[in-house]
Amino acid sequence: MRLEPIANPTVARSTLLPTAAIATTVVIASLLAMVAGANPFLVLGEIIKGAAGSKFALLETLNRATPLIFTGLAVAVAFRAKLWNIGAEAQLYAGALVTVVLGTGALGLPSWMLLPTLAVLAMLAGAVVLLIPALLKVRFGVDEVVTTLLFNFIFLLFISMLLEGPLKDPMGMGWPKSARLIPEARLPRIFDGLRLHWGFGLALIAACVVWVIERRTTLGYEMRAVGLNREAAQFAGIPVNAVLIKTALLSGGLAALAGFSEASGLKGNLTLDLSPGFGYTGIIVAMLALLNPLAVVAAALFVAGIFVGADSMSRAVGVPTYLADIMLATALLLMVLAIMLTRFRIVRE
Amino acid sequence: MDLIDILLSASFWTAAIRIASPLIFATLGELICERAGVLNLGIEGIMVAGAFAGWMGAYSGLGLWGGVCVAMAVGMMFGLIHSLLTVPFGLSQHVVGLGVTLLATSMTYYAYRLALPEVTSPPKIDAFQPFEIPLLSDIPLIGPALFSQTPLTYLAFTLVGVVWVVLYRTPLGLALRAAGENPAAVAAQGLSVTGIRMGAVIIGSGLMAVGGAFLTMSAFDSFFFEMVNGRGWICIALVVFGAWKPGKALLGAILFAAFDALQIRIQQSPLGADIPYQVFLMMPYFLSILALIVMSRRAEVPAALMVPFNKGER
Numbered sequence: 001m002r003l004e005p006i007a008n009p010t011v012a013r014s015t016l017l018p019t020a021a022i023a024t025t026v027v028i029a030s031l032l033a034m035v036a037g038a039n040p041f042l043v044l045g046e047i048i049k050g051a052a053g054s055k056f057a058l059l060e061t062l063n064r065a066t067p068l069i070f071t072g073l074a075v076a077v078a079f080r081a082k083l084w085n086i087g088a089e090a091q092l093y094a095g096a097l098v099t100v101v102l103g104t105g106a107l108g109l110p111s112w113m114l115l116p117t118l119a120v121l122a123m124l125a126g127a128v129v130l131l132i133p134a135l136l137k138v139r140f141g142v143d144e145v146v147t148t149l150l151f152n153f154i155f156l157l158f159i160s161m162l163l164e165g166p167l168k169d170p171m172g173m174g175w176p177k178s179a180r181l182i183p184e185a186r187l188p189r190i191f192d193g194l195r196l197h198w199g200f201g202l203a204l205i206a207a208c209v210v211w212v213i214e215r216r217t218t219l220g221y222e223m224r225a226v227g228l229n230r231e232a233a234q235f236a237g238i239p240v241n242a243v244l245i246k247t248a249l250l251s252g253g254l255a256a257l258a259g260f261s262e263a264s265g266l267k268g269n270l271t272l273d274l275s276p277g278f279g280y281t282g283i284i285v286a287m288l289a290l291l292n293p294l295a296v297v298a299a300a301l302f303v304a305g306i307f308v309g310a311d312s313m314s315r316a317v318g319v320p321t322y323l324a325d326i327m328l329a330t331a332l333l334l335m336v337l338a339i340m341l342t343r344f345r346i347v348r349e
Numbered sequence: 350m351d352l353i354d355i356l357l358s359a360s361f362w363t364a365a366i367r368i369a370s371p372l373i374f375a376t377l378g379e380l381i382c383e384r385a386g387v388l389n390l391g392i393e394g395i396m397v398a399g400a401f402a403g404w405m406g407a408y409s410g411l412g413l414w415g416g417v418c419v420a421m422a423v424g425m426m427f428g429l430i431h432s433l434l435t436v437p438f439g440l441s442q443h444v445v446g447l448g449v450t451l452l453a454t455s456m457t458y459y460a461y462r463l464a465l466p467e468v469t470s471p472p473k474i475d476a477f478q479p480f481e482i483p484l485l486s487d488i489p490l491i492g493p494a495l496f497s498q499t500p501l502t503y504l505a506f507t508l509v510g511v512v513w514v515v516l517y518r519t520p521l522g523l524a525l526r527a528a529g530e531n532p533a534a535v536a537a538q539g540l541s542v543t544g545i546r547m548g549a550v551i552i553g554s555g556l557m558a559v560g561g562a563f564l565t566m567s568a569f570d571s572f573f574f575e576m577v578n579g580r581g582w583i584c585i586a587l588v589v590f591g592a593w594k595p596g597k598a599l600l601g602a603i604l605f606a607a608f609d610a611l612q613i614r615i616q617q618s619p620l621g622a623d624i625p626y627q628v629f630l631m632m633p634y635f636l637s638i639l640a641l642i643v644m645s646r647r648a649e650v651p652a653a654l655m656v657p658f659n660k661g662e663r
Contacts, residue, residue, distance in 0.1 A: 001437060003659050036463055084443050136638075140645040143589070145390065145443060147641065149582045150634040161627035280451070287444055320462035325455030333430075333448040336440050 003344040021334035050312025051305035065304035069203035070258035071282025072296040078251040081223040087148030088255035089279025090155035095122035095256025103185030111184040126256020127249040134248035138241040178270040187265035199261030210293040362494030369606035371563040373505040375584040378556030385549030386529035390446025393581030394453030399558025404565035424558020432550035439657030476570035529651035532658040586637035
């Protein structure tokens with residue numbers, strides 16, 4: 001067999017294939033639920049109910065989507081330029097680290113000055129963390145996939161070291177956690193009485209800003225050109241290495257905002273379980289969104305919904321929550337396949 | 350000085366070879382994939398799946414070697430998924446690899462929860478025991494280090510030779526290397542690039558899973574979450590460090606493992622008392638990055654690595 005490009009894919013082809021990918025994912029999840037001895041309709045129903053069945057569930061989904069929008073944007077921006085940033089997890093923690101180091105009393109500013117300062121410095125820290133692998137890539141040709149992955153492990157150990165050392169909360173009863181942020185360093189809630197913080201608003205703004213950068217600026221044009229064909233971009237006079245570095249700074253900064261938003265908006269301190277893999281999940285979000293910054297918001301809501309829904313389903317029906325991770329991995333693999341098949345047809349020889 | 354004592358002690362080298370063994374399996378597996386032109390980032394998840402499958406196989410009464418076979422089969426199944434998506438369909442090897450890692454890891458954890466609901470500590474199996482090779486194990490230093498290991502370690506070392514012979518001394522190996530260097534030439538010979546690449550990824554993934562199984566069946570005797578802990582990614586660095594050659598990759602794995610064994614010993618010595626333990630745990634990852642930087646100057650990357658091959662496309 002071989003693949004033959006389709007000049008003009010029909011509307012039916014480009015809607016039916018992705019739909020089939022999602023449908024197959026649901027079928028596989030149902031089969032796995034049956035393996036666990038549960039009624040698949042009940043399991044799927046509980047997931048939907050747990051994700052969006054009540055005001056509380058919906059707010060929980062929005063809260064969970066917030067860091068995923070940031071890490072999804074970070075990955076989308078980087079992957080667009082074919083810079084394989086798998087290190088959003090480390091960059092997220094870099095952002096959270098700066099937030100708690102400066103937000104627990106070190107900077108005595110009023111809230112309206114402190115919050116933007118923390119956000120900007122967090123972004124800087126995340127940018128620096130990704131700058132190292134990016135420099136290694138452009139300077140020595142070291143593959144950034146492996147370096148960013150390894151940096152995740154190094155950075156988490158570094159955080160663990162700080163939380164058991166200088167950053168350890170003396171009032172923390174011996175737990176490795178930081179002191180709590182001062183009230184001025186906390187992102188306020190959007191609505192009084194509802195557990196949704198302004199991190200979500202910031203994430204929506206970030207998605208729009210990234211969209212504008214990608215579609216309406218020279219840098220965005222250059223990023224896409226570098227991603228499409230590095231040699232051609234070089235030949236066309238685009239400073240490829242400089243573009244990759246700028247992309248890395250933007251991507252690292254976005255991932256760090258996830259850490260800032262989680263620490264300042266949701267948790268109020270830093271622990272080693274601040275992120276249950278938001279950096280890695282950002283890859284799924286970005287891919288499901290086809291790297292489109294605005295679609296990242298929708299994809300993050302979908303992914304967050306599955307996670308939140310699976311948590312509540314697991315409590316109700318007893319099927320392990322890992323079903324959510326399997327669904328997302330399956331959706332990711334089938335979706336990239338479906339998207340490819342909208343543009344190519346299989347020809348038998 | 351303590352350091353000399355450590356480096357001259359047999360127990361140190363025994364530990365180093367033991368630590369190297371799972372890395373050897375998985376590094377060989379990744380090397381086979383990459384030599385055929387496919388980067389397999391599924392390695393981390395496939396090792397997790399192999400660790401669980403082998404241990405579960407032995408626990409359910411299939412015997413230790415039965416367990417190793419189960420691990421291998423599970424690894425090959427994930428290899429089939431990976432290769433189907435990346436080779437004939439030519440999808441991004443980065444995305445598919447990470448997807449396979451996520452799929453294999455989450456399916457393993459799901460299966461673990463289903464197989465052992467509500468256990469506080471996972472059951473233990475009668476793991477592989479060291480087997481002293483007569484005469485050879487009596488040689489000072491080398492004897493205990495190389496010839497008093499478990500059978501799986503001997504298998505790992507044997508496989509390095511087997512992979513070398515197959516790669517460099519058989520037509521199959523020539524075809525496999527050519528598929529990673531110049532797939533069009535392979536196709537011109539009337540051979541199937543798709544078949545060779547898929548076969549390489551499936552076999553390679555099987556080896557990665559056996560590397561994972563070493564952890565639960567030889568190094569330890571039980572399965573824990575997070576037990577692979579980045580070893581897969583380290584193996585990808587080891588393939589680069591070994592310049593895509595089995596012998597050099599073996600050397601890299603042993604060097605890396607010796608360093609790992611050394612940091613554990615320094616950590617336990619008075620010297621390590623004042624340094625946070627996390628610093629020691631970071632060292633292997635730093636070492637891998639350093640190795641990548643040093644080796645990047647001599648690029649011997651297979652020319653068609655990560656380049657999908659679509660017959661008839663010019």
